Amino acid sequence: MAKPISLGVNIDHVATLRNARGGGHPDPLTVAKALVGTGMDGITIHLREDRRHIRDADAEAICAWAGKPVNFEMAATEEMVAIAMRLRPHGCCVVPEKRAEITTEGGLDVVNNRATLKPAIARLKEAGIRVSLFVDPEAAQVEASAEIGAEVVELHTGAYANGKRGELERLRRAAELTAKVGLECHAGHGLTFANVSPIAAFPEVVELNIGHFLMGEALLIGLPAAIAEMKRLMIEARVYLKS
Numbered sequence: 001m002a003k004p005i006s007l008g009v010n011i012d013h014v015a016t017l018r019n020a021r022g023g024g025h026p027d028p029l030t031v032a033k034a035l036v037g038t039g040m041d042g043i044t045i046h047l048r049e050d051r052r053h054i055r056d057a058d059a060e061a062i063c064a065w066a067g068k069p070v071n072f073e074m075a076a077t078e079e080m081v082a083i084a085m086r087l088r089p090h091g092c093c094v095v096p097e098k099r100a101e102i103t104t105e106g107g108l109d110v111v112n113n114r115a116t117l118k119p120a121i122a123r124l125k126e127a128g129i130r131v132s133l134f135v136d137p138e139a140a141q142v143e144a145s146a147e148i149g150a151e152v153v154e155l156h157t158g159a160y161a162n163g164k165r166g167e168l169e170r171l172r173r174a175a176e177l178t179a180k181v182g183l184e185c186h187a188g189h190g191l192t193f194a195n196v197s198p199i200a201a202f203p204e205v206v207e208l209n210i211g212h213f214l215m216g217e218a219l220l221i222g223l224p225a226a227i228a229e230m231k232r233l234m235i236e237a238r239v240y241l242k243s
């Protein structure tokens with residue numbers, strides 16, 4: 001039997017929609033609660049430095065709810081490490097962050113930032129938080145992630161989703177390497193109904209984090225139905241896996 005695969009639903013854009021009108025609707029926590037039982041296995045939120053979508057009060061309420069594991073995406077800054085240690089989500093995914101970017105554009109440069117990342121990882125782990133690093137599918141980045149104490153890497157699927165040639169093969173090799181160096185393998189960014197299956201079929205991948213497509217699809221078929229269909233495709237992709 002293949003290892004089970006989880007779907008982390010990124011609800012940042014629920015907050016984007018709420019913030020567009022400045023009120024309280026739609027509320028990310030209410031949406032998170034409503035998604036229990038739809039195929040969602042965890043909630044992902046990204047508290048950005050500029051608080052453009054998820055705000056501190058959202059992060060606090062969602063981590064306190066704990067109805068499903070919370071994956072807290074954050075930059076490796078002193079401020080974010082302190083917030084994570086206080087809120088104690090199930091996991092933290094460390095991502096690079098530039099103010100001007102529309103979304104997380106590239107993976108973390110773990111190789112050249114070991115000195116800052118290693119102590120941040122150690123502190124988060126001490127607080128009982130599982131630490132993941134969001135990296136491009138490059139051997140050096142995966143190896144460096146294991147060396148500095150991360151437990152998980154999330155492979156950046158953005159270039160694959162944009163149709164870059166050879167990217168699926170690069171992801172496959174990086175996923176295989178995670179198993180060799182003892183890391184749990186997650187993946188995400190830009191995944192849709194059309195491109196999720198080859199990634200979900202990698203035996204090493206045990207979690208996908210998906211946001212924007214699900215929110216867009218929700219306008220057409222509703223969020224519970226979009227999540228259920230994504231989960232169905234993910235499970236179907238693994239039917240022929242042995243281990």
Ligand code: PXP
Pocket residue numbers: 010012046073093095103104134154187188189190191209210211212213
């Ligand atoms: N994983 C990480 C680390 C991300 O930063 C994002 C985007 O917030 C996602 C997954 C989800 O990407 P998308 O919204 O394109 O599904």
